[in-house]
Amino acid sequence: MRATLRLGTVAGVAIGAHWSALGTLALLFAVVTSGFAHTFPEQPTGARVAAGLLAALLFLASLFAHEIAHSVVAKRQGLEVEGITLWLLGGVSTIRGEAARPRAEFAIAIVGPAASLASAVVFALVAWALAAVGVGQLWVAVATYLAVINVLLAAFNLVPAAPLDGGRVLRAVLWAIRGDRASAAVWAARMGRGFGMALILLGGLEFLFGFGFGLWWLLLGLFILVMAGAEERQAQTGAALAGVRVRQVMTPDPDTASGGLSVEGFLGEYAVSRRHSAFPLVDAQGRVEGLITFNRLIAVPHARRATTTLREAAASLADIPVADPEDPVADLVPRLAASADRRALVFSTGRLVGIVTSSDISRAVALHLPRG
Numbered sequence: 281m282r283a284t285l286r287l288g289t290v291a292g293v294a295i296g297a298h299w300s301a302l303g304t305l306a307l308l309f310a311v312v313t314s315g316f317a318h319t320f321p322e323q324p325t326g327a328r329v330a331a332g333l334l335a336a337l338l339f340l341a342s343l344f345a346h347e348i349a350h351s352v353v354a355k356r357q358g359l360e361v362e363g364i365t366l367w368l369l370g371g372v373s374t375i376r377g378e379a380a381r382p383r384a385e386f387a388i389a390i391v392g393p394a395a396s397l398a399s400a401v402v403f404a405l406v407a408w409a410l411a412a413v414g415v416g417q418l419w420v421a422v423a424t425y426l427a428v429i430n431v432l433l434a435a436f437n438l439v440p441a442a443p444l445d446g447g448r449v450l451r452a453v454l455w456a457i458r459g460d461r462a463s464a465a466v467w468a469a470r471m472g473r474g475f476g477m478a479l480i481l482l483g484g485l486e487f488l489f490g491f492g493f494g495l496w497w498l499l500l501g502l503f504i505l506v507m508a509g510a511e512e513r514q515a516q517t518g519a520a521l522a523g524v525r526v527r528q529v530m531t532p533d534p535d536t537a538s539g540g541l542s543v544e545g546f547l548g549e550y551a552v553s554r555r556h557s558a559f560p561l562v563d564a565q566g567r568v569e570g571l572i573t574f575n576r577l578i579a580v581p582h583a584r585r586a587t588t589t590l591r592e593a594a595a596s597l598a599d600i601p602v603a604d605p606e607d608p609v610a611d612l613v614p615r616l617a618a619s620a621d622r623r624a625l626v627f628s629t630g631r632l633v634g635i636v637t638s639s640d641i642s643r644a645v646a647l648h649l650p651r652g
């Protein structure tokens with residue numbers, strides 16, 4: 281989810297909104313103002329609209345507070361946080377990598393609902409204070425509404441089903457008890473699929489009977505179902521790769537190319553004798569300086585191929601994931617997926633010994649995945 285609108289940085293975390301968050305805002309606004317029209321028919325329309333808008337905006341702010349809590353704790357646990365984006369179905373924190381221990385995973389997950397409960401307490405106190413100083417009932421109702429909806433948000437997020445916070449909590453607890461992260465993740469994801477299907481069913485029924493929220497629940501259920509399915513596959517990949525070492529999947533002694541060669545010269549040679557689609561580049565001393573891929577070669581315009589060297593067209597060593605032959609493959613997977621060229625170089629005591637591609641990993645997963 282890419283933010284359409286960047287809103288700034290809070291506690292060192294970039295926050296933004298996707299255009300679809302306008303849908304959430306409109307829906308909340310509509311629900312709140314129609315509720316107010318029913319409860320406060322004597323109030324002028326302008327006041328009700330202002331109160332509805334304030335309630336909707338403050339609710340989005342409390343969604344941000346929930347996500348910022350996740351991000352801040354994730355950062356404290358040493359994970360990299362890319363940012364927070366608000367969209368149609370709520371807030372999303374984009375966190376790179378995964379918690380190293382169940383305790384860290386638990387802390388990152390539980391702090392979101394805790395922040396929502398804290399927001400609820402704050403809004404309840406505000407409602408109480410507003411009532412005490414005798415401000416109009418409409419404004420007390422706004423604060424009360426925000427307190428209640430934050431309690432509901434915390435409760436919903438605590439349902440033990442991935443990708444909800446409760447699913448992460450369940451995963452951390454199962455992981456701590458049974459010591460197996462992958463199987464814990466599979467169970468949390470299965471709960472997520474079950475919960476997603478239940479929401480789709482209930483949302484569908486609600487929609488059929490003409491209640492406006494049905495469609496929103498249906499979409500949320502679909503989102504949870506899809507996310508949980510992806511998490512289950514990812515967890516199974518992790519389980520399949522448990523104990524597999526980089527040396528078992530790499531292509532040993534890869535074909536190298538000299539960095540000083542021109543793209544045109546190399547392509548000519550490539551057409552007749554080379555079979556691979558990526559080549560580590562070596563300098564005159566035989567040191568590895570980068571990686572050239574077939575895609576990078578053909579991306580060089582025809583007119584410039586004679587004057588461009590492989591070194592100029594290549595990915596530099598700093599941009600390529602590097603591994604040791606004895607590293608677990610599971611650790612390499614996320615780095616490989618995040619890299620532009622989807623290839624990793626394998627070094628043993630400073631010497632290039634192999635190359636790993638995404639298809640090497642897929643093959644390893646297919647070989648080790650349990651049948652059925």
Ligand SMILES: [Zn+2]
Nearest residue numbers: 392393437445
């Ligand atoms: Zn959360």
